Amino acid sequence: MDADERDWNQMLREQWEVHWNHQLRARLEGLTDDEYFWSPMPDAWSVRPRGTSTAPVQAGAGDFTIDYAFPEPVPPPFTTIAWRLGHVIVGVLAARNAAHFGAPAASYETWEYAGDAATALDQLQAQLDLWLAGVRGLGDAGLRTRLGPKEPFPELTMADLVLHIHRELIHHLSEVCLLRDLYLHTNHATNGATR
Secondary structure (H helix, E strand, O other): OOHHHOOHHHHHHHHHHHHHHHHHHHHHOOOOHHHHHOOOOOOOEOEEEOOOOOOOEEEOOOOEEEEEOOOOOOOOOOEOHHHHHHHHHHHHHHHHHHHHHOOOOOOOOOOOOOOOHHHHHHHHHHHHHHHHHHHHHHHHHHHOOEOHHHOOOOOOEHHHHHHHHHHHHHHHHHHHHHHHHHHHHHHHHHHOOOO
C-alpha cells in the first residue's frame, strides 16, 4: 500500500485513540476530588468556588472559576489537576469543537467549570467524543483544508491542527497522570494512604 492509499484520517484518529484507550483512560479512572484539587505547593492555579480565588483573572460562567493572569507570570504558577483538565476541556477541545465542528461556543470566560472530579471527567469525555466525531467527518479531503481565520496560523491545514490537538492532549493528560502519582506517593508517605 503506497502513501496515497493510506487512510490518513483513520491514522490521525488512531494516534489519539490508541493512547487514550490503552494508556490514559485507565490512569484517570477513580480520580478523587482530593486529587482533583490537590496542590503540592501554595498559590497554585486551580479551579475554585467563585469569589475565592486571588488570581488576577478568574474566568468562568458557573459556580467555579479558573485562575489566570495576562500576561502569564514568569515562571508560570504551578497548576492543579483541576486547572489542567479545565485547560484541556475548554482551551484545547471545546473551543476547537465550536470553531470547526458546530459545537456550542466555548471560551474560558463562558465555560461552567466542574466543581468535582467526576464532572470534569464527564466533560472531558464529551468533548473528546465531539472532537473525534468531527475529525472523522472531515475525511481525507477535509484534512487538507486550510484553517483560515479561526486559528492563529490560518495557513496550516486541519491535519496540522489535529496533530497539534493530539500532542496537547497527550502532553497535558500525561501531566495529570504524573500529578496523580505524586499525590499517591506524597499521601502514602505521610499517612499510609493507598489508591
